[in-house]
Amino acid sequence: MDLNKQVDNILEVKNLAVSFETFFGEVEAVRNISFSLKRGSTLAIVGESGCGKSVTANSIVQLLPKPPVLYKNGEILFNGEDLLKKSNNEMVDIRGNSISMVFQDPMTSLNPTMKVGNQIVEGVKRHKNISREEGKKLAIEMLDLVAVPQPERRVNQYPHEFSGGMRQRVMIALAMAAKPELLIADEPTTALDVTVQAQILDLMRNLKDEMGTSIILITHDLGVVADMADEVIVMYAGQILEKGTVIDIFKNPKHPYTRKLLSAVPKLNMARSETLHSIDGTPPDLYKPPAGCSFYDRCDEAMVICKDHLPEFLHHEGEHCSRCWLNHKDCVKVVR
Ligand code: SF4
Numbered sequence: 001m002d003l004n005k006q007v008d009n010i011l012e013v014k015n016l017a018v019s020f021e022t023f024f025g026e027v028e029a030v031r032n033i034s035f036s037l038k039r040g041s042t043l044a045i046v047g048e049s050g051c052g053k054s055v056t057a058n059s060i061v062q063l064l065p066k067p068p069v070l071y072k073n074g075e076i077l078f079n080g081e082d083l084l085k086k087s088n089n090e091m092v093d094i095r096g097n098s099i100s101m102v103f104q105d106p107m108t109s110l111n112p113t114m115k116v117g118n119q120i121v122e123g124v125k126r127h128k129n130i131s132r133e134e135g136k137k138l139a140i141e142m143l144d145l146v147a148v149p150q151p152e153r154r155v156n157q158y159p160h161e162f163s164g165g166m167r168q169r170v171m172i173a174l175a176m177a178a179k180p181e182l183l184i185a186d187e188p189t190t191a192l193d194v195t196v197q198a199q200i201l202d203l204m205r206n207l208k209d210e211m212g213t214s215i216i217l218i219t220h221d222l223g224v225v226a227d228m229a230d231e232v233i234v235m236y237a238g239q240i241l242e243k244g245t246v247i248d249i250f251k252n253p254k255h256p257y258t259r260k261l262l263s264a265v266p267k268l269n270m271a272r273s274e275t276l277h278s279i280d281g282t283p284p285d286l287y288k289p290p291a292g293c294s295f296y297d298r299c300d301e302a303m304v305i306c307k308d309h310l311p312e313f314l315h316h317e318g319e320h321c322s323r324c325w326l327n328h329k330d331c332v333k334v335v336r
Helices: 053-060 088-094 116-125 132-145 164-176 194-211 222-228 246-251 256-263 304-308
Strands: 009-022 025-038 042-046 069-078 099-102 182-186 214-219 231-236 239-245
Touching (some): 025 069, 025 231, 025 239, 053 069, 116 132, 132 164, 164 194, 182 194, 194 214, 194 222, 214 222, 231 246, 231 256, 239 256
Parallel strands (some): 042 214, 042 231, 099 182, 182 214
Antiparallel strands (some): 009 025
16 A cells, blocks of 8 residues: 555545345345454444444454445545455455454464464464564564463464454454554454453553554444544434534534443443433334434434425534534424
């Protein structure tokens, strides 16, 4: 990749629409989303399961098989170059080199038949010409960097000899070994207990600071978002409903869905008698997405206009924007 082409935004996704062809018709999993990621910053993508977070992440690295996946529209500009126009071979050069991914489940993401050191080296060897000794030294360095104790011994062990938290550290070592410019972490701490989760998040933050890596963090855990993210995108039914800085989203949420997500987070000072909030209903069927606001069926504040008219994105302060008729001053607010 031509480093002279570096721009402030390492990634720009423009009007991306991704569908899945199925026996029953087309599922519109991601519907015309646009966002950007500043170099060296962390962007969190949040939302319920099935909202399009992981499809968005996998589209960036082109891990989804075509077919059934159809890229209907849009651009994914990485350092100014459109990844959707790259050939398979060009993407192989980019994946694991300039862009790496950490997956949710380290149990199934590591190869159980290979020593972890070899797995770390194998990824790097695909992109860089290094000797066996250099590779082993690098694997030990990476295990040390992710705080795996006794890395000289552990480098020769198999994944089943590691605990879940240690396996996730190995996954991060594997992803970071080639010093990628962009790390995509898809629910990296979901399978871990809270103590190990905190250690892994600390680790990612340190690696980001040391290596200047930009991070996209996919999660449904708003505690993790508050801890890690600079900017946040809230997705629902394949669309972005709100985006802004972490302060905008947590202190001044403008979309009813964001407010509901925040109210569903358990609080330490909750009275025992208080019940946890949940969001009633289910997301719409993406075989036939609604013409109007996709949150209409579950929204307590819905108005007549919301059913059939998709709200435009409205810009608030800075880069904070949301897609809800309530924020449009000039719309006719008749409660449904
Ligand atoms: Fe609720 Fe209407 Fe806003 Fe959608 S546009 S979130 S239905 S108020």
